[in-house]
Amino acid sequence: MKKFKHSEITPEKIYYKRRSFIKSIGYGLGALTLNSVSLINANASNLNEPTSYEDITTYNNYYEFGTGKGDPHRRAKNFPTRPWSVKIEGLVDKPLELSIEEVLAIKSEERILKLRCVEGWSMVIPWLGFSLSELLNKVKIKPNAKFVEFETVYNPEEMVGQRYPVLNWPYIEGLRIDEAMHPLTTVVTGLYGKTLPNQNGAPLRIFIPWKYGFKSAKAIVRIKLTEKMPNTAWKNASPREYGFYSNVNPDVDHPRWSQATERVIGESILAPRIKTLMFNGYGDEVAHLYSGMDLKKNY
Amino acid sequence: MKNYLKPVVFLLLLWPIYIISYQIFFNELGPEPVDRIINHFGEWTLIFIILTLSISPLRKITNSTEWLKFRRMIGLFTFSYASIHMLSYVGLDYRFDFEPLIDDVLNKRFIFVGFSAWLLLTILALTSSDMMVRLLKQNWKKLHKLVYVIAIFGALHFIWLSKTILFKPLIYSLIILFLLSLRIKFKKSI
Numbered sequence: 001m002k003k004f005k006h007s008e009i010t011p012e013k014i015y016y017k018r019r020s021f022i023k024s025i026g027y028g029l030g031a032l033t034l035n036s037v038s039l040i041n042a043n044a045s046n047l048n049e050p051t052s053y054e055d056i057t058t059y060n061n062y063y064e065f066g067t068g069k070g071d072p073h074r075r076a077k078n079f080p081t082r083p084w085s086v087k088i089e090g091l092v093d094k095p096l097e098l099s100i101e102e103v104l105a106i107k108s109e110e111r112i113l114k115l116r117c118v119e120g121w122s123m124v125i126p127w128l129g130f131s132l133s134e135l136l137n138k139v140k141i142k143p144n145a146k147f148v149e150f151e152t153v154y155n156p157e158e159m160v161g162q163r164y165p166v167l168n169w170p171y172i173e174g175l176r177i178d179e180a181m182h183p184l185t186t187v188v189t190g191l192y193g194k195t196l197p198n199q200n201g202a203p204l205r206i207f208i209p210w211k212y213g214f215k216s217a218k219a220i221v222r223i224k225l226t227e228k229m230p231n232t233a234w235k236n237a238s239p240r241e242y243g244f245y246s247n248v249n250p251d252v253d254h255p256r257w258s259q260a261t262e263r264v265i266g267e268s269i270l271a272p273r274i275k276t277l278m279f280n281g282y283g284d285e286v287a288h289l290y291s292g293m294d295l296k297k298n299y
Numbered sequence: 300m301k302n303y304l305k306p307v308v309f310l311l312l313l314w315p316i317y318i319i320s321y322q323i324f325f326n327e328l329g330p331e332p333v334d335r336i337i338n339h340f341g342e343w344t345l346i347f348i349i350l351t352l353s354i355s356p357l358r359k360i361t362n363s364t365e366w367l368k369f370r371r372m373i374g375l376f377t378f379s380y381a382s383i384h385m386l387s388y389v390g391l392d393y394r395f396d397f398e399p400l401i402d403d404v405l406n407k408r409f410i411f412v413g414f415s416a417w418l419l420l421t422i423l424a425l426t427s428s429d430m431m432v433r434l435l436k437q438n439w440k441k442l443h444k445l446v447y448v449i450a451i452f453g454a455l456h457f458i459w460l461s462k463t464i465l466f467k468p469l470i471y472s473l474i475i476l477f478l479l480s481l482r483i484k485f486k487k488s489i
Contacts, residue, residue, distance in 0.1 A: 058329075069329075069330075069331075121331060121334075166463050166464075237463060255408075256459065258403060258407075260399060263331060263334070265331060268332070269333055273392070
């Protein structure tokens with residue numbers, strides 16, 4: 001029997017990677033030729049690398065300013081965010097109305113969190129913000145309160161999208177109280193170390209990283225504690241397609257598109273889709289909120 | 300002069316290619332380039348379906364048969380753009396990963412009608428030559444009435460993929476419905 005020298009044998013690990021190796025050569029060659037004609041606007045493909053400021057601030061779903069992704073950037077420039085106040089009311093002992101200055105006085109920290117849109121794309125955004133629980137702890141929630149409702153400002157003069165019945169205005173979103181009190185549920189006041197741009201929901205928005213992007217209401221004027229499940233905007237528009245929970249879940253498809261994979265914003269044409277993670281990758285932190293729940297039914 | 304007309308129209312009909320090439324070379328596809336390419340060719344396919352459907356009405360209105368010369372060319376362009384649209388979805392977006400794609404075709408109604416429309420377009424493209432016209436005789440005309448079905452499928456494809464009732468799919472659908480309604484009236488008046 002012929003004896004092989006150790007050096008002649010391809011290690012198992014590399015052997016099994018041979019396909020991806022050949023593939024990567026293909027992509028590499030492709031990238032080389034295409035790069036030379038500036039086909040690629042790729043940044044490095046490190047997935048924890050934040051998406052560029054430009055992409056985060058020019059590619060937005062914010063139907064109050066129009067249904068095109070570029071509309072909010074173009075049309076929100078002169079949106080007035082001062083004076084601004086946010087009411088916290090409903091089933092609370094001490095209803096509050098905070099001026100935006102008072103909200104911004106609460107210490108914000110950088111939170112690099114991933115945004116997964118229900119349309120099948122994602123961004124990594126270095127938000128500035130603090131946990132919503134800090135605000136909710138100020139009002140003494142009554143024991144019969146079960147949900148938190150967020151209301152976006154209604155201002156069709158400035159928000160041209162609100163002149164059309166694309167959705168039932170004002171935009172309503174909501175969370176269960178335990179979801180709202182979770183430390184990852186963030187009141188956002190800025191991004192990339194700067195004040196929050198208007199197209200991203202200035203002067204303050206909410207961000208829930210384990211849910212599809214539309215759950216994170218923008219330009220909030222009212223936070224209301226309720227006993228009944230809020231009639232949220234997209235669920236209201238199409239209950240079959242959008243559930244109240246809307247947790248990122250690769251196993252539950254949207255009727256119109258698969259949720260198993262996603263496209264990373266800012267990647268080149270040649271970059272493949274990546275696998276979508278349960279709870280957008282925040283399962284360790286939030287899965288316990290849903291223990292015993294059928295997430296296929298409660299989508 | 301007349302000999303130049305066809306090549307000139309041919310070059311004009313390449314317009315969607317010029318636009319996308321420009322955007323590719325000058326890096327103007329935006330943050331979601333693959334999506335941009337897919338949508339670009341999808342929308343232009345619908346526009347070309349509308350162009351195809353406009354030929355007969357134009358002939359009646361202008362009382363000139365000149366228009367008919369371009370109908371096959373426009374039809375084949377429609378098929379080409381539909382194919383690029385489909386292939387960029389299959390190849391660029393899903394990397395020829397057929398499992399999720401087959402799943403999409405079977406479970407997502409907008410993809411089902413879109414894919415069906417492309418299959419029908421393929422049939423029309425394959426039977427577009429003079430030889431096929433002669434071979435199929437009377438049946439050729441019947442077969443190519445499938446373009447009406449394709450137009451409706453195309454409009455449905457756009458409406459169903461939109462998140463809410465949006466302006467563009469609505470406008471395209473109305474134009475297509477209008478062009479189809481002309482057919483009904485013409486038949487009665489003959």
